[in-house]
Amino acid sequence: METEETIRTRRSVHQYSDEPLDDETLTELFDRTRRAPSSFNLQPWEFLVVRDDDNLAELQEIANGQEHVTDAAAVVVVLGNLDPAAHAAEVFTDWAEKGYLPNQEEADGLTQHVESWREQDTSENRLWTAKSASLAAMTMMTAAWDMGIASCPMGGFDGDALTETYGTDGYEPVMLVALGYPAEDADDLEREQKSRRSVEEITHFESFEA
Numbered sequence: 001m002e003t004e005e006t007i008r009t010r011r012s013v014h015q016y017s018d019e020p021l022d023d024e025t026l027t028e029l030f031d032r033t034r035r036a037p038s039s040f041n042l043q044p045w046e047f048l049v050v051r052d053d054d055n056l057a058e059l060q061e062i063a064n065g066q067e068h069v070t071d072a073a074a075v076v077v078v079l080g081n082l083d084p085a086a087h088a089a090e091v092f093t094d095w096a097e098k099g100y101l102p103n104q105e106e107a108d109g110l111t112q113h114v115e116s117w118r119e120q121d122t123s124e125n126r127l128w129t130a131k132s133a134s135l136a137a138m139t140m141m142t143a144a145w146d147m148g149i150a151s152c153p154m155g156g157f158d159g160d161a162l163t164e165t166y167g168t169d170g171y172e173p174v175m176l177v178a179l180g181y182p183a184e185d186a187d188d189l190e191r192e193q194k195s196r197r198s199v200e201e202i203t204h205f206e207s208f209e210a
């Protein structure tokens with residue numbers, strides 16, 4: 001699919017076929033997903049893929065009983081690392097090696113700077129990680145649709161229950177994303193797309209008036 005068509009035709013789908021998502025397909029999907037931009041390229045994301053029926057049923061309870069959680073071939077829990085410096089040293093060494101930084105000393109200095117963010121208020125780091133993880137989630141949904149795989153992002157879930165169930169302390173449960181090949185008669189694909197606010201309404205040039 002052309003990028004424009006992918007962006008214009010993607011929509012949240014709630015009904016999926018029984019076709020599974022195999023490892024090879026998911027590997028291709030995450031290879032595309034990991035190309036997403038992130039703050040300082042720190043890639044503070046992890047993707048927990050749930051495909052097992054029992055595990056999906058458990059996840060459905062956490063997601064307020066949303067039906068498409070068990071209908072989907074997989075649900076991806078998008079996690080945002082609350083430690084901004086988790087991958088800083090390797091990322092900035094790569095920058096120095098490729099000339100994005102003048103030398104390794106600068107890389108070490110930048111690593112120390114990012115390490116100082118560990119002292120920030122948790123809410124700062126939650127927002128910080130959610131920004132990059134959300135871009136990754138959108139990249140994943142766009143890439144999926146390009147591969148013929150439908151998706152539905154979900155914010156309706158109990159974050160504390162999710163953290164407890166999967167033992168993901170130290171990670172912000174940013175979003176769930178249902179994935180699967182769409183059912184042949186999926187309502188969401190048969191209906192007219194949901195409305196969008198106009199370009200004129202949402203764009204502001206040079207100054208902002210609500």
Ligand SMILES: Cc1cc2nc3c(=O)[nH]c(=O)nc-3n(C[C@H](O)[C@H](O)[C@H](O)COP(=O)(O)O)c2cc1C
Nearest residue numbers: 010011012013014066152153154155156157188194
């Ligand atoms: C942050 C966020 C949270 C969402 N939460 C849910 C959800 O819990 N359940 C659901 O079915 N859809 C959820 N959606 C999907 C939206 O309802 C959907 O994107 C919106 O209605 C626009 O429709 P479209 O994606 O088909 O264009 C969520 C979307 C976003 C971006």
